Amino acid sequence: MEDFVERHAVLIAAFPVLWIGAIVTASAVFRRQRGKRIFATSPDSCIFEENRTSGRELGGIRALGVASNALKVCVTRDTLYVMPCFPFSLMFMPEIWGLDHEIKLRRVRTIEERSGLFGRSLVVHLADDKRIELRLRDPDGFRHAIQSAGRT
Template identity: 40%
Template sequence: MDENESPGSPLVEHGHIPGCEDSWRVREAIVSLCLWNPRGLLNLSEILFPFVWIGGWVAASVWFRRANGRSIIPQRPTNADFLEDWCSGRSLRNYLTRVGGARNCLLVYVSDGQLVVTPRFPFTLLFLPELFGLDIRVSTASIASVEPVRRLWSRMLRVSFESAVLAPIELKLHDERRFLDSLGRRAQVGLGRASTAPLKPRRSFRLIFFRLFMMVWGTGALTAALSGLPEDYRFRRDGVETVGVFDSHTGVLGDRNDRGVLSYSVRGDRFHLTSLQGNGVYELGGTAKLFYMPDKPEDAREAANLLFNLMWLLLGIVALALSILGGWIARRIWR
């Protein structure tokens, strides 16, 4: 930075770094090229087409369900003889429905002499219920048989109907005996298996979702940390320590995406490094420690990166621990 320029000058306010390419303007030019130039990577119509296509299918499925008197967001009845939410099942209509089916997204209940099997929102969209044959509302009197069957990893109830139009379905329920009692009949016993009653409370879907989310998030955090820590070690082992000065920034002061830019000198040459410190953390004129490679001074790394990666490492370990031990912790708290 020249002596006549101050941190509050227009050049700094617009994120310009003297002697370096204006990365902000370059990024805007690339985005503009990709979005609007027909010879670029993608034009606007190519970007919008998938969203318009999916939106059209969603709108068509909503219209179809409304026209046939089917609910978009099914509600739990208050006076049901039997009700289980977020169940699994499949239709035996054809090969596609046998292989596909539904996993933890069905609402199953018996109320006012009717058996209702319907997906939960948003699985009611995109014609998924019609495609997989899992949107059923029939009278309990039209049920021909309910047969407990074994599958490779689970136990299910096969429900057959008197009408040839309706294909049999298989449902995975927590309380099979209560379901049979709500139908007012005894099920045929198949493959040597009797209907079962629950031995313990059903697992909470919210807890399962929480543990799955913690597993995905923790894996991402650990991946980010373990990919950054070797670089921190390399720069601290082979690099040269110096102090940089925050003499500019990448965006507009006060903007949440604004980040400080460190300036440092090596053998009379000045280099710049975009810092991890964002709005409200860095201060123009402030300093921060960094490391650069002796044979490649422009290749530098801020010392604060180590703390940043250690933080992600700790959070990733905690998240994975919650994912693995979440069930045990929940039983300890709510037993």
């Protein structure tokens, strides 16, 4: 056995790196095929934008996946964007934990404010009973942007 390990040491050491590289590549191809961003670029005409925010999708197993300072939140006049910042957009993390959303503002029902151990957060309630919790540095600016776009 030791002889096998010595003869194949380079391959054994390279395998994890190659495996991770394959997963990163597959996730990048997957996102591009579905029109998802790899780099969190701002949509045109943002009325609110905040980088490196925190958040999670509430409900079910996805509530365990929290993005801490890894999301970009943008509001345009008709859409709320919650997208992962690079490199958190790779390795299927947004797909697994539900951290990539493009939500029409007409689907936003209410915005609830919560205070907790980690500070103030907003819970965005959507028409399909989905809930997204966001920890923003400017929650009042976010609310104002949603309201000025004609929503709650």
